[in-house]
Structures are given as structure tokens and as C-alpha cells.
Amino acid sequence: MIDPLSEIITLLRPRTVSSKLISGAGKWGIYYSAFEQPSFCTILKGSCLLTIQGKEPVILNEGDFVFMPVTPSFTISGFGSVVSEQVDAKNTSHVTEEVRHGDQDGQPDVLMLGGYFSFDSVDTALFVSLLPQLLHVQSAEKLSVLVQLIRDEFTEQRSGREHILMRLVEILLIESLRLMEKVDAPVGLLRGLAEPRLAEALRHIHGNPSHSWTMDELARKVALSRSTFFERFTNAIGIPPMEYLLAWRMTIAKDLLSQQNLTITQIAEQVGYGSASAFSTAFSRYVGLAPSKFTYS
Structure with a gap:
């Protein structure tokens, strides 16, 4: 029998528009203004703080995956008090190398893969209306495997890298949605x-x-x-x-x-x-x- 989640994802035809490695050390913070595309972030190493305007801050740890169907304004930062740097995600979509925030020397406190999607479908309203504003999946075995594969693709610079990364991120999205199928999930x-x-x-x-x-x-x-x-x-x-x-x-x-x-x-x-x-x-x-x-x- 037809799987509704697969049907919706197939109809939406998601593709990764932009993804890059982001790291932070010391006192750092980045403020992103709201934009229409769905965005994602997976923590490869360390931990940081995610704050969505009007919501309680969320601690993100290694192996966590975050997906926002319609991205609101938000701040991602270290744990120290700091004035956040404002960034326009669309204006930095061309950046492919790792982006470092805070202290530029030494090992980072956190390393993450962040980016955003575009849906080729002409209609995303139904999908978006039936998902929570923030989907946060804490470390899960399957997600950890996918995150490691994504990290390897980023670091090895092999041929076909962009195509593989796009497919891996799509699978990461679908698997995270599956893991959130539970009776205490938000209405949707x-x-x-x-x-x-x-x-x-x-x-x-x-x-x-x-x-x-x-x-x-x-x-x-x-x-x-x-x-x-x-x-x-x-x-x-x-x-x-x-x-x-x-x-x-x-x-x-x-x-x-x-x-x-x-x-x-x-x-x-x-x-x-x-x-x-x-x-x-x-x-x-x-x-x-x-x-x-x-x-x-």
C-alpha cells in the first residue's frame, strides 16, 4: 500500500540548494533573518545553542539533526554572551569552504553542516502546514551513520560529491521525519x-x-x-x-x-x-x- 510520507516527499521533489560546513570557537553567534526555503543543520562535532525568535533556546549536540520547513529568524551560537553577527543565508550560498566564526585559531568547539532546500513542486503548502515549525531529532543510530557519510563526502572531495551530498541530505530529511512519527509529536x-x-x-x-x-x-x-x-x-x-x-x-x-x-x-x-x-x-x-x-x- 502507498506510503503517504514517501508520496509527499516525491511530489515535493526536494533538492539541496546550498550546504556548507560551519564551525565556531570561543564567543560567537550568528543571526539569520527569516527566509522562505526549508533549512537544515546537523551537528558533526561538539554542541551549540539554537534560538528561534519567540521560542525557548534548544541545545544541539553531536549527532543531532534540525529541520525547519519554513525558516524563521533564528540565532545559532556558542554558550557565552555575545552580540551575534547578522548573516543572509542566500547571499552566502555560493560559499563552499568551511566558514569559521569566533576564534579563528585552534580546534573548533562545534562543527556543523548547515544549508537549505528548494522544493521543485509548485505547491508546498500542504506539507508545510502539517509539520512543526522546528523538527529536532536527537542523536539516533541511523542518523549518525548518515551524518558520518555526509562528513566524509565533504572532507574527501571526490568526484560526484555534490550529487551524493544532495541524495544523502534528502535521505537524512526523510529518516528524521520517520523518527518523529510518534503520538506525542505536534499536531500534524x-x-x-x-x-x-x-x-x-x-x-x-x-x-x-x-x-x-x-x-x-x-x-x-x-x-x-x-x-x-x-x-x-x-x-x-x-x-x-x-x-x-x-x-x-x-x-x-x-x-x-x-x-x-x-x-x-x-x-x-x-x-x-x-x-x-x-x-x-x-x-x-x-x-x-x-x-x-x-x-x-
């Missing part, structure tokens, strides 16, 4: 995937979006009453089942429209509408543009 997709019956419902929705699903049928599929299914799904994922189904169908439709190799009628059939006109009405209401205008927007 990861909490839903951690509950077996809700995960089954999501697999049905993702596996057959062209089916004319109803609330009653989905509830029967997972052996829950209609009211219990609605309540558990909404409380765990943050939106009602039929609203999620609509959002997923529209996400698929946007992707198919952007490829410009199917007719409106064919797309309508793939996302569960009996006619092009019914699909066009639903799409226009949801997106604010007619399918034909979205294709060329």
Missing part, C-alpha cells in the same frame, strides 16, 4: 502517521485519490465509528478528513497541471472528479484560479 502529519488507524486512512487517501471517498467509508476502512474517526483524525492531523482529502487532491492536480501533458478531463479523473467542469469549479474555489489559468501562471 507525523502524529497522524504514528496512530495505526489514522495511518491506514491516510494510506487509503494517498493510494487512491480518484476514489469517491466518503467519511463513512473511510471510517469503516479503519474500523472506527464515523464520529470517532472524525474526532481522532482532526485532533491528530489538525484538519478534518475530507478537508485533507481535498487538499491532497488539489496538490496532485497542481503538480499535474504544471507538467502540461494531460488534459483537464484526464486530471479530473485522476483526482476523483466525474467531469472537467466539476473539477474546474472545485479547483477554482480552492486555489482562486481556473485550472487553465493556473497552468500558465
Whole structure:
């Protein structure tokens, strides 16, 4: 059966736009202003402090991985009091060598790999809305192996380095999301995937979006009453089942429209509408543009 998380990641088509080694020693701090791309950081050695505006500081230790779907303004620093240096991540994306902050001599207190993604998908709203602002995975065996592979690629300078790094970081992202699938995760997709019956419902929705699903049928599929299914799904994922189904169908439709190799009628059939006109009405209401205008927007 279809895996919803894999479906979403595949549809988003993530790619690494920029990644570099960052180190710090002594008293140091870097302030990044907010930017739209999702960003990541994995700690290769030592520890540091991550502070997101309006949130409690988070200590990052060796082996930890951090992912922010929509990057807010944040500071990453050592543990001493210091005025942070302001950095624009996009303006430094061309830098490939290690960037050192604080004391320039001797061994660093912390070494990390940081960077940001771009999604080639035309629609990231559903994915972003269903993830926490900050995803922090503390040292895990699988992540440690991936982090070591990434570190080796950075230091060895072998042919094919950039391609390998891009794939490794993508795998690191997916594995970190899998590790966050737990019932005490923040409201969103990861909490839903951690509950077996809700995960089954999501697999049905993702596996057959062209089916004319109803609330009653989905509830029967997972052996829950209609009211219990609605309540558990909404409380765990943050939106009602039929609203999620609509959002997923529209996400698929946007992707198919952007490829410009199917007719409106064919797309309508793939996302569960009996006619092009019914699909066009639903799409226009949801997106604010007619399918034909979205294709060329």
C-alpha cells in the first residue's frame, strides 16, 4: 500500500540548494533573518545553542539533526554572551569552504553542516502546514551513520560529491521525519502517521485519490465509528478528513497541471472528479484560479 510520507516527499521533489560546513570557537553567534526555503543543520562535532525568535533556546549536540520547513529568524551560537553577527543565508550560498566564526585559531568547539532546500513542486503548502515549525531529532543510530557519510563526502572531495551530498541530505530529511512519527509529536502529519488507524486512512487517501471517498467509508476502512474517526483524525492531523482529502487532491492536480501533458478531463479523473467542469469549479474555489489559468501562471 502507498506510503503517504514517501508520496509527499516525491511530489515535493526536494533538492539541496546550498550546504556548507560551519564551525565556531570561543564567543560567537550568528543571526539569520527569516527566509522562505526549508533549512537544515546537523551537528558533526561538539554542541551549540539554537534560538528561534519567540521560542525557548534548544541545545544541539553531536549527532543531532534540525529541520525547519519554513525558516524563521533564528540565532545559532556558542554558550557565552555575545552580540551575534547578522548573516543572509542566500547571499552566502555560493560559499563552499568551511566558514569559521569566533576564534579563528585552534580546534573548533562545534562543527556543523548547515544549508537549505528548494522544493521543485509548485505547491508546498500542504506539507508545510502539517509539520512543526522546528523538527529536532536527537542523536539516533541511523542518523549518525548518515551524518558520518555526509562528513566524509565533504572532507574527501571526490568526484560526484555534490550529487551524493544532495541524495544523502534528502535521505537524512526523510529518516528524521520517520523518527518523529510518534503520538506525542505536534499536531500534524507525523502524529497522524504514528496512530495505526489514522495511518491506514491516510494510506487509503494517498493510494487512491480518484476514489469517491466518503467519511463513512473511510471510517469503516479503519474500523472506527464515523464520529470517532472524525474526532481522532482532526485532533491528530489538525484538519478534518475530507478537508485533507481535498487538499491532497488539489496538490496532485497542481503538480499535474504544471507538467502540461494531460488534459483537464484526464486530471479530473485522476483526482476523483466525474467531469472537467466539476473539477474546474472545485479547483477554482480552492486555489482562486481556473485550472487553465493556473497552468500558465
